[in-house]
Amino acid sequence: xxxxxxxxxHSTASDGVLTPEALVARAAQxxxxxxxxxxxxxxxxxxxxxxxxxxxxxxxxxGVELSTRWQGRDLHIVGLGIEPGHPALxxxxxxxxxxxxxxxxxxxxxxxxxxxVGVLAQARALAGAGQVTRSHFARVLQQRxxxxxxxxxxxxxxxxxxxxxxxxxxxxxxxxVGWITSAGGVAVLAHPFSYGLTRSWxxxxxxxxxxAGGGAVEVCTATTPANTVSxxxxxxxxxDMAASxxxxxxxxxxxxxxxxxxxxxxxxxRPVWALLPTRxx
Ligand code: MN
Ligand code: MN
Ligand code: MN
Numbered sequence: 365x366x367x368x369x370x371x372x373x374h375s376t377a378s379d380g381v382l383t384p385e386a387l388v389a390r391a392a393q394x395x396x397x398x399x400x401x402x403x404x405x406x407x408x409x410x411x412x413x414x415x416x417x418x419x420x421x422x423x424x425x426x427g428v429e430l431s432t433r434w435q436g437r438d439l440h441i442v443g444l445g446i447e448p449g450h451p452a453l454x455x456x457x458x459x460x461x462x463x464x465x466x467x468x469x470x471x472x473x474x475x476x477x478x479x480x481v482g483v484l485a486q487a488r489a490l491a492g493a494g495q496v497t498r499s500h501f502a503r504v505l506q507q508r509x510x511x512x513x514x515x516x517x518x519x520x521x522x523x524x525x526x527x528x529x530x531x532x533x534x535x536x537x538x539x540x541v542g543w544i545t546s547a548g549g550v551a552v553l554a555h556p557f558s559y560g561l562t563r564s565w566x567x568x569x570x571x572x573x574x575x576a577g578g579g580a581v582e583v584c585t586a587t588t589p590a591n592t593v594s595x596x597x598x599x600x601x602x603x604d605m606a607a608s609x610x611x612x613x614x615x616x617x618x619x620x621x622x623x624x625x626x627x628x629x630x631x632x633x634r635p636v637w638a639l640l641p642t643r644x645x
Contacts, residue, residue, distance in 0.1 A: 369637045370624045371400040371425060371444055372554065372582065372610020376492065377409030378429075379499035381615040384413035387623075390616065392420035396624040398637050400427035400444055400610065405460035406495055407448040425640055428453075429554060430544070431460060434537035434569060437561070440554035441537060442582065442608070443544035445640035450547035456540065461495065463532050468496045470530035471522075478527045480505070498522050499614075538576035550579040550639055552608045556599060557592045570603045580606040580636040583629055586613070586621040597630045607633035 374380030375387045382390065384401060391399045399422055401413045410426050417424035428443045446453060472484035487500035502517040505528075511517035521528040541551040553573050556566055570581070581603075583596040600607045607629050613621055629635055 365397070367398055367635075367637060368396050368624050369398040369609055369635070370396045370611050370613070370626070371398070371427065371552075371608050371637065372402050372429070372442055372585065373399065373613045373623060374403055374429075375401055375409040375413065376494045377401075377406050378403035378495055379497040379614060381617070384409040385416040387613075388413050388416035388420055388422060388424070391623045392422045394622065394624045396422065398423045398425060399623070400425035400442075402427035402429040402442050402444075402610070404429050404495075404497060405431055405457060405464060407446070407453075407457065408494070410448050425637070426549075428457070428544075430456070430540040431463075431532070431534045432537040432540040433534040434572060437559060437565075437569075438534060439537050439559065439569065441540050441544065441578070442552040442554045442610070443547070443549040444552060444580075444608070444636060446544060446547040446549035448547075453543045453547035453549075456535065456543035459535060463534065464495060464497070467530045467532050468501075471498075471501055471528050474530060475501075475521070475528045480508075480510075480527075483528075501528060537573065541573065541576040541578050545577045545579075548641075550606070550636055551577060552580040552582055552636060553578060553605075554582050554610075555585050555588075555612065556581055556596055557588070563595070566599060567602070570599050570605070574603045574605065578605065579639070580608045582610060583607040583633065584609040584626040586611040586626050588627065590627065593627055593630070597633060600633055606636040606639055608636040 375384045430441045486504045487496050491500045502514045505517045544551040581600045
């Protein structure tokens with residue numbers, strides 16, 4: 365069997381644009397055989413994605429992407445092959461949801477001080493049953509004409525030091541890794557080169573991550589250039605971690621990021637999908 369894996373994607377349960385059903389359908393249409401839905405700090409989309417995956421004959425990996433902190437830096441940790449309802453993970457996710465809710469309120473207050481009023485209410489309407497994320501704030505601000513692109517809105521309003529920014533004390537990286545491994549999952553250091561860190565800092569993180577029980581590093585995303593793939597592969601080899609591959613797909617209107625579209629993993633690395641139980645449907 366030829367495996368086409370994509371182990372990092374988002375749905376409307378967090379900041380993705382497609383519903384879990386539409387995401388799975390798109391993955392199947394694009395030839396993905398193993399898909400992980402990894403919404404930010406929630407597993408709410410997994411049940412619906414599982415039904416759709418059974419319909420399309422695609423292996424769904426239960427996943428999540430946790431917001432964490434390590435030595436003052438924000439890091440994203442993907443959990444793959446988790447048991448979604450595991451109590452330790454559920455408690456961690458409940459904590460993250462409270463942090464996110466409090467952040468949304470502070471962002472709204474901060475924007476109100478700049479006379480930009482009612483953004484949270486509109487962002488909630490946009491998010492529907494899903495959680496409100498910074499992307500929903502960005503979409504509302506863009507609709508109101510505060511930027512030509514979401515990227516521009518982020519740069520002018522939602523980044524550190526900007527009017528709509530609110531800092532969050534995310535849980536410690538090691539705790540988040542513990543929630544994932546307790547729930548039977550493999551913890552993956554997501555997009556290691558997106559944090560603007562030097563090689564030596566990444567080595568320190570790699571070491572602390574493995575110490576905490578981390579099992580893999582994301583070597584390829586849809587936007588990883590070849591030299592970055594090599595550097596991430598070196599990190600995997602150095603700490604004997606498995607390697608993951610995931611597009612980090614959010615939005616079909618951004619054509620350069622699509623499900624299943626990524627460089628191949630270097631041949632000598634252990635692919636993380638081989639470590640995951642594929643639950644029978
Ligand atoms: Mn996102
Ligand atoms: Mn991320
Ligand atoms: Mn992501």
